[in-house]
Amino acid sequence: MLVAFQGSSIDGEAYTDVVDSARHAPGWLDSAVSAWSTYGLVVFAVLMLVGWWRARRVGAEAAVTALAVPVVVVAAYGIDSLLKSAVREIRPCRSLGVTTLEACPAPGDWSFPSNHATIAAAAAIALFFVSRRLGAAAxxxxxxxxxxxxxxxxxxxxxxVAGMAVGALLALGAMALLKRWPEPLARRLTATRLRPLLVS
Structure with missing residues (x-):
C-alpha cells in the first residue's frame, strides 16, 4: 500500500496565508468565492453548449470540433483522477488542521492535482479551438x-497549478490532433443518426 504524500513542504505556508486571508475577508466575498468554487463548473458546461450551438450553424466540421470539447474534458478528468490515485496527497485542510471555508473532504479524497482546475483548464483550451471569445472567457x-x-x-x-497544466496540455494535444482530420470525421458522422447534432 502506498504511503500518502504530504504536500505541505512545497507551499504549505502560502496555503495557510491564503486560508487566513479568507478567514478575515468580508463575508460577501467569501460567499461569492465559495459559490463559484462549488457551482462554477456549470459555467463551463454552458460555454460548451453555446460553442456547439454556434458551431452547428457554421458547418459540420465546426460542430465536430465543438462536440469534441466535452469529450476532451471528460478524458482530462479521468486522467487527473488516475494521477490523484497514484500520488495520494492528503488534503491540506486535513494535514494542516486549519479552519477552512469549505468542509474538508473525507480521508481518501486526494488533493493533487485539482480536479476542478483540470476540468476548467481543459475546457478553456479546448474552447479556444471553437471560438477565441469563448476560450478567453473560459x-x-x-x-x-x-x-x-x-x-x-x-x-x-x-x-x-498542476491541475491547470494537466488539463491544458491534454486539451491542447487532443484538439490539435483532431484538427488534422475534421473533414473526413464530419462526413462520417453526418451519415449517421448524429447528423442533427452537426448541422442545423
Missing part, C-alpha cells in the same frame, strides 16, 4: 476557479 473563469479552490481551503497552490 480562461478567465478557469483562473478564478483555480484561485477559489485554494481560497476555500480545498487545495494547495501547487495542486491547482
Amino acid at each position: 480562461a478567465l473563469a478557469a483562473l478564478a476557479m483555480a484561485v477559489s479552490r485554494v481560497w476555500v481551503g480545498a487545495h494547495y497552490p501547487h495542486d491547482v
